Amino acid sequence: MTTLSPVSVRDGTVPCLAPVSTPAILIRRTEYGDADLIVTFFALRLGKLSLMAKSAKKSARRFAGVLELFTELDIVAGAGRRGGLALLQEAALRNPYPAIRRDPFKTAYASYWAELVNDWMEEGIENAEVFLLLRHVLAALDTGSLTPAALSILFQMRLLRISGHCPHLGRCVICRCDIEGILADMLAVEIARGGVACPGCLPPEAGRHRLSKGTVKQLLWVAGGDLTRAGRMKFSPRALREGQAFLERFVPYHLGRVPRSLKVLHQLRGNDV
Numbered sequence: 001m002t003t004l005s006p007v008s009v010r011d012g013t014v015p016c017l018a019p020v021s022t023p024a025i026l027i028r029r030t031e032y033g034d035a036d037l038i039v040t041f042f043a044l045r046l047g048k049l050s051l052m053a054k055s056a057k058k059s060a061r062r063f064a065g066v067l068e069l070f071t072e073l074d075i076v077a078g079a080g081r082r083g084g085l086a087l088l089q090e091a092a093l094r095n096p097y098p099a100i101r102r103d104p105f106k107t108a109y110a111s112y113w114a115e116l117v118n119d120w121m122e123e124g125i126e127n128a129e130v131f132l133l134l135r136h137v138l139a140a141l142d143t144g145s146l147t148p149a150a151l152s153i154l155f156q157m158r159l160l161r162i163s164g165h166c167p168h169l170g171r172c173v174i175c176r177c178d179i180e181g182i183l184a185d186m187l188a189v190e191i192a193r194g195g196v197a198c199p200g201c202l203p204p205e206a207g208r209h210r211l212s213k214g215t216v217k218q219l220l221w222v223a224g225g226d227l228t229r230a231g232r233m234k235f236s237p238r239a240l241r242e243g244q245a246f247l248e249r250f251v252p253y254h255l256g257r258v259p260r261s262l263k264v265l266h267q268l269r270g271n272d273v
C-alpha cells in the first residue's frame with residue numbers, strides 16, 4: 001500500500017495530483033454497467049468519497065471480493081478525472097465485520113447509519129470524528145458487545161451533534177427555561193421545534209410523545225464528550241425505549257423524509273411506522 005501526501009478535497013471530485021491512501025468504510029455500492037461499481041466510502045482522510053471501481057463486478061480477482069457494504073478497508077483513491085469520478089486503485093481489507101451481514105437486524109441498523117452519513121455529510125469534507133464514530137458502532141454491532149438499539153441511540157445523538165442538528169433537550173423549546181430545574185418527570189416532545197417543552201408550556205398528556213427527564217439526561221450524556229466513555233453508557237430499558245422512539249421520529253422530521261433503511265428496520269421489528 002503506497003503512502004502519499006494528504007490533500008484537501010472540497011468539490012466532489014479528488015482534485016489531487018497524486019493518489020491518496022486512507023482507511024475508509026464502504027457505505028454505498030451501486031452497479032455501473034456490466035462490469036463496474038460506483039462505491040461510496042466515508043474515509044478517515046477524505047470524508048465522503050464516491051469512486052469508480054473498474055471491473056469490480058466482472059472480475060472476482062480485481063478487488064478480491066472485499067467491496068462489501070460496511071467493511072473497513074485501506075483504499076487508494078486515484079486522482080480526479082475531468083467530468084468523471086476518480087478511480088478506486090487499491091482496496092485491502094482491514095475489518096470485514098462479517099456478523100453484521102449475516103444478521104438481517106444488524107444489517108438494517110448498519111444500513112440506517114450508513115444512509116444517515118451518506119445523506120448528512122458533504123462529499124469531500126474530512127471529518128475524523130464521524131469516521132471514528134461509524135467505526136465504533138459497526139465494530140460493537142459486529143461483536144455484539146452492546147445492543148443495536150443502544151448503539152443506534154449513541155450513533156444518532158452524536159451524528160446529530162456533529163452535523164449541527166442536535167435536539168434541544170437542555171431547555172424548553174418554547175420558554176427556554178432550564179429542564180434541570182423542572183420538578184415534573186415527564187416532558188412533552190415538540191418535534192417541529194426540535195426538542196422538549198416544559199409542562200408549563202405544553203402539558204405532557206397521555207397520547208402525546210413524551211420523554212422522561214432521566215432519558216433526556218442519558219441522551220445528552222452520550223451526545224458529547226469522549227466516545228469511549230459515552231459508549232459505555234448503560235441505558236435503562238425506559239431510556240432505550242423512549243430514546244429510540246424519539247430519535248426515529250426526530251431524524252426523519254429534520255431530514256425531510258423517512259430513510260428507506262429505517263422503513264426496513266421498522267418492518268423487521270414489526271412496528272411498521
Ligand SMILES: [Zn+2]
Nearest residue numbers: 172175198201
Ligand atoms: Zn417552557
